[in-house]
Amino acid sequence: MKKVQIARILVTLFFVGLLMTPAIMRRYTSAHSDSSKTTLDRQTALTRHGFYLEEVSHAAGIDFVHQAPTLDAKLAKIMPEVASMGASVSIVDFDRDGWPDIYVTNSAESSKNHLYRNMHDGTFKDVAEEMGIADVNQPGTGVSMGAVWGDYDNDGYEDLFLIKWGRPELFHNDGGKGFTRVSEQAGLPPWINTNTAVWFDYDDDGLLDLFVGGYYSEDVDLWHLKSTRMMPDSFEYAKNGGRKYLFHNLGGGKFEEVSAKLGIESRRWALASGAADLRGTGHQDLFVANDYGVSELYRFDGKRFHEVGGQAGVGFAPKSGMSVSFGDIFNQGKYAVYVSNISEDGALIQGNNLWVPKEGTEGDATQYENLARDLGVELGGWSFGAQFGDLNNDGNLDLYVTNGYVSLDRNRSYWYDFTKIAGGNSTIIGDAKDWPAIDGRSLSGYQQKHVWLNDGAGKFVDVAQAIGATDTYDGRAVVFADLWINGALDVIEANQRGPLLVYKNTVSPESKWIEFDLHGTRSNRSAIGASVELDWNGQKQIQTVSGGSGFSAQNDRRLHFGLGKNPQLEKAVIHWPSRKVQTLDSLNPDKLYSIEEPQ
Amino acid sequence: MTRSTTEPEVQQAELAEKSAFRGWTPVSSNLNPYIPPAFITLILVIGHLSFGILESYQKTMLAIVASIACELVLGRLLLKRWPNLASAYITGISVGILLRAPGYWPYVVCALLSITSKYVLRVNGRHIFNPSNFGICAMLFLASDAVATLSIQWGNNLAAMAVIWVLGSLIIWRARRFHICATYVASFLLLSFVRSWITGDPWLSEVSPITGPEYQLFIFFMITDPKTTVKSKLGQCIVAFSVAVVEMFFRLDQSIYAPLYALFCTGPVALLIEMARNSRRSGLRSPNVLNTGTV
Numbered sequence: 001m002k003k004v005q006i007a008r009i010l011v012t013l014f015f016v017g018l019l020m021t022p023a024i025m026r027r028y029t030s031a032h033s034d035s036s037k038t039t040l041d042r043q044t045a046l047t048r049h050g051f052y053l054e055e056v057s058h059a060a061g062i063d064f065v066h067q068a069p070t071l072d073a074k075l076a077k078i079m080p081e082v083a084s085m086g087a088s089v090s091i092v093d094f095d096r097d098g099w100p101d102i103y104v105t106n107s108a109e110s111s112k113n114h115l116y117r118n119m120h121d122g123t124f125k126d127v128a129e130e131m132g133i134a135d136v137n138q139p140g141t142g143v144s145m146g147a148v149w150g151d152y153d154n155d156g157y158e159d160l161f162l163i164k165w166g167r168p169e170l171f172h173n174d175g176g177k178g179f180t181r182v183s184e185q186a187g188l189p190p191w192i193n194t195n196t197a198v199w200f201d202y203d204d205d206g207l208l209d210l211f212v213g214g215y216y217s218e219d220v221d222l223w224h225l226k227s228t229r230m231m232p233d234s235f236e237y238a239k240n241g242g243r244k245y246l247f248h249n250l251g252g253g254k255f256e257e258v259s260a261k262l263g264i265e266s267r268r269w270a271l272a273s274g275a276a277d278l279r280g281t282g283h284q285d286l287f288v289a290n291d292y293g294v295s296e297l298y299r300f301d302g303k304r305f306h307e308v309g310g311q312a313g314v315g316f317a318p319k320s321g322m323s324v325s326f327g328d329i330f331n332q333g334k335y336a337v338y339v340s341n342i343s344e345d346g347a348l349i350q351g352n353n354l355w356v357p358k359e360g361t362e363g364d365a366t367q368y369e370n371l372a373r374d375l376g377v378e379l380g381g382w383s384f385g386a387q388f389g390d391l392n393n394d395g396n397l398d399l400y401v402t403n404g405y406v407s408l409d410r411n412r413s414y415w416y417d418f419t420k421i422a423g424g425n426s427t428i429i430g431d432a433k434d435w436p437a438i439d440g441r442s443l444s445g446y447q448q449k450h451v452w453l454n455d456g457a458g459k460f461v462d463v464a465q466a467i468g469a470t471d472t473y474d475g476r477a478v479v480f481a482d483l484w485i486n487g488a489l490d491v492i493e494a495n496q497r498g499p500l501l502v503y504k505n506t507v508s509p510e511s512k513w514i515e516f517d518l519h520g521t522r523s524n525r526s527a528i529g530a531s532v533e534l535d536w537n538g539q540k541q542i543q544t545v546s547g548g549s550g551f552s553a554q555n556d557r558r559l560h561f562g563l564g565k566n567p568q569l570e571k572a573v574i575h576w577p578s579r580k581v582q583t584l585d586s587l588n589p590d591k592l593y594s595i596e597e598p599q
Numbered sequence: 600m601t602r603s604t605t606e607p608e609v610q611q612a613e614l615a616e617k618s619a620f621r622g623w624t625p626v627s628s629n630l631n632p633y634i635p636p637a638f639i640t641l642i643l644v645i646g647h648l649s650f651g652i653l654e655s656y657q658k659t660m661l662a663i664v665a666s667i668a669c670e671l672v673l674g675r676l677l678l679k680r681w682p683n684l685a686s687a688y689i690t691g692i693s694v695g696i697l698l699r700a701p702g703y704w705p706y707v708v709c710a711l712l713s714i715t716s717k718y719v720l721r722v723n724g725r726h727i728f729n730p731s732n733f734g735i736c737a738m739l740f741l742a743s744d745a746v747a748t749l750s751i752q753w754g755n756n757l758a759a760m761a762v763i764w765v766l767g768s769l770i771i772w773r774a775r776r777f778h779i780c781a782t783y784v785a786s787f788l789l790l791s792f793v794r795s796w797i798t799g800d801p802w803l804s805e806v807s808p809i810t811g812p813e814y815q816l817f818i819f820f821m822i823t824d825p826k827t828t829v830k831s832k833l834g835q836c837i838v839a840f841s842v843a844v845v846e847m848f849f850r851l852d853q854s855i856y857a858p859l860y861a862l863f864c865t866g867p868v869a870l871l872i873e874m875a876r877n878s879r880r881s882g883l884r885s886p887n888v889l890n891t892g893t894v
Binding site: 004007008011012014015018019021022023025026316317345346347348349350351372373378379413415416417419420421423424425428429431433434435436437 | 655673676677699700701702704705708711712715716718719737738739741742743744745746747760798799800801803804805806807808810811813850853854855
């Protein structure tokens with residue numbers, strides 16, 4: 001046989017090998033990412049993964065089903081897609097009884113929000129009506145999209161900022177006995193279309209400030225459209241969204257809007273935001289995930305904010321950012337940032353982002369790299385809310401991700417029409433009248449959730465089906481809270497046009513935990529922005545009290561650390577926003593510590 | 600498609616090969632051979648500096664390097680000479696722009712598949728698939744969980760888009776292939792009315808895809824590729840129209856990658872028909888010419 005013929009045979013074999021490569025890669029990836037696609041019984045899940053979840057909402061007295069808004073009839077043909085947000089959940093101990101309560105938003109006109117008071121016996125009672133924060137979706141005022149809690153006047157009780165498409169509202173908590181609407185006194189704008197807000201004290205003056213990110217432009221009344229040209233002008237580079245607001249707390253219940261003055265002038269379509277001292281500079285950083293575009297990272301230099309997303313590496317590739325959450329996933333005292341996006345087989349593979357600080361970079365020079373693929377948390381689906389938390393108390397932060405956009409007809413998909421219009425020029429994509437009718441079809445509907453367990457060795461493994469997170473509702477917000485105060489993070493999940501789910505967590509008792517309930521004195525009373533750096537067994541993990549994270553969500557302010565088996569606790573160092581540093585020794589596992597900032 | 604090859608056939612194939620490895624540049628045009636690679640580089644630079652179209656520099660570079668390296672190795676191995684690399688460069692850069700994948704490996708595999716297909720899937724010494732079209736379609740068929748294509752708008756700067764359309768048209772005009780682009784665009788617009796009438800969707804939603812960057816690359820670099828299009832001007836127009844018609848059927852079947860699949864189906868069929876007609880004519884003169892096989 002001639003050499004050239006042998007070469008041709010070899011090239012042909014090489015070609016066949018190339019054709020087989022995707023199947024090999026798929027087998028390799030699935031072998032390393034999904035430990036189990038099947039549901040396990042509780043004991044097996046407990047043995048294998050150290051915990052299981054049990055959906056108990058009905059037994060707990062919670063029978064809430066989210067209702068979506070009905071917007072202007074001009075949007076009727078794409079209504080399910082436009083009116084696709086609003087299911088949110090936030091955790092607050094509004095009456096300071098020491099037990100976490102649940103606030104959940106509704107989004108149909110005249111529908112009511114619910115405030116579930118924790119009755120300490122595993123049940124909850126809706127008290128929103130009597131507290132005055134139920135009937136907040138009246139026609140003409142817009143509808144709820146989310147809620148974040150913060151004690152803006154430092155009176156010891158958490159106040160409520162209601163995120164809306166419509167008139168934003170600030171409610172003062174009157175000693176846990178009711179709420180008073182103070183929106184006008186606070187100086188809030190009359191109408192904005194927003195899906196994200198976060199409380200944080202950017203100037204460390206002891207008073208909580210408030211960032212609010214617009215989605216649709218604030219001059220759009222979605223119930224009375226002047227024009228159908230209100231959609232994003234690009235799928236990846238849209239800059240015709242709502243403006244941003246930064247309300248500086250002046251004290252006395254007054255706020256001054258300072259966004260432009262301090263350098264925040266974006267008109268991207270913000271869907272999620274979070275604040276923390278991400279890069280160890282001593283100042284709060286503000287991370288904004290934008291739909292239809294790149295994420296933004298705002299660095300505060302003590303006087304102004306500077307958008308540094310591009311140079312930090314997080315603002316390069318435009319995607320569909322829908323959630324922001326921070327977690328010290330390697331137990332190194334550094335935060336990674338998780339941003340959810342869209343992935344749909346055969347249509348659009350954006351992949352979620354896990355931004356991890358690069359080795360050797362820190363402070364203002366911090367550079368991030370996306371390790372979502374390497375760590376196995378990249379492909380979620382049409383992902384929305386995500387949160388980090390140690391679900392099995394093994395000492396490593398796990399990741400819970402909700403998925404699913406519009407679940408209608410299971411057998412008919414809107415994806416083709418969606419990509420058709422998404423590729424168009426701004427004159428086409430920006431006008432709702434040019435969009436094809438959704439006509440009862442699903443768009444990434446009926447998707448499973450992901451519960452990615454951190455193995456502590458650089459990999460996350462999806463165990464959602466195995467441990468009982470089996471619902472396929474259109475997930476939006478997810479939060480963690482130790483609702484039963486038993487050392488296990490329970491999961492509360494808000495679903496669009498679906499039920500509020502309460503997954504009670506049962507954790508193997510050998511795995512220990514510790515919790516911190518922080519209260520500021522010189523710092524803001526909510527202690528938002530305070531961080532705890534816990535050292536045990538030769539490793540350390542950092543967590544920060546958050547004024548809002550994920551998508552339209554806020555976790556319990558209490559910080560929960562899993563410790564694993566037989567932990568040797570060394571110390572906890574608290575960095576208060578006032579810059580005071582407090583060190584706690586002689587800590588014991590399986591305890592909740594209530595800590596007040598030293599004067 | 601394997602067969603035993605005779606010496607004259609190998610010589611014929613290698614002659615065709617020499618012609619083929621002049622790259623994208625049509626033999627009969629008066630176009631500088633470096634203009635098409637320069638043009639696609641310009642699209643990349645404008646698109647990226649204006650809007651950041653690339654997933655990452657590394658992925659695009661990976662596709663280009665894999666494509667060129669593969670061309671060098673296979674050219675050396677099978678043709679015993681160093682091939683012109685313009686075609687491989689265009690293939691690599693097309694893969695880098697059009698493919699969207701979070702991982703790195705799809706860029707390498709797609710580039711290698713594209714180039715290798717030129718050496719493996721051949722009839723009468725001529726490759727029958729547009730390389731990057733084949734590579735990308737193969738990835739979409741086989742790795743839909745890992746890849747997608749650029750199917751979204753890369754910005755709203757009409758000036759930048761106009762530059763690409765005007766420059767592209769001028770270059771294609773000088774390459775004497777503007778009629779292919781014009782026929783395809785006219786057919787697409789005409790058939791968008793038909794699709795709109797059938798589906799009831801707004802006409803602009805049917806036109807929408809052609810305003811995006813994927814079509815700029817598709818029109819200027821795929822359907823006009825001299826090595827995988829038929830020779831006669833009328834035939835080229837008929838093929839361009841046929842691609843648009845087949846694409847319409849894919850679109851009515853709600854196929855997201857309709858244009859790529861349409862070219863994947865139509866291009867080789869058109870070439871085979873042309874070869875069969877040519878061989879029949881030649882056969883009248885010399886009955887022992889028609890052969891198909893792997894080179």
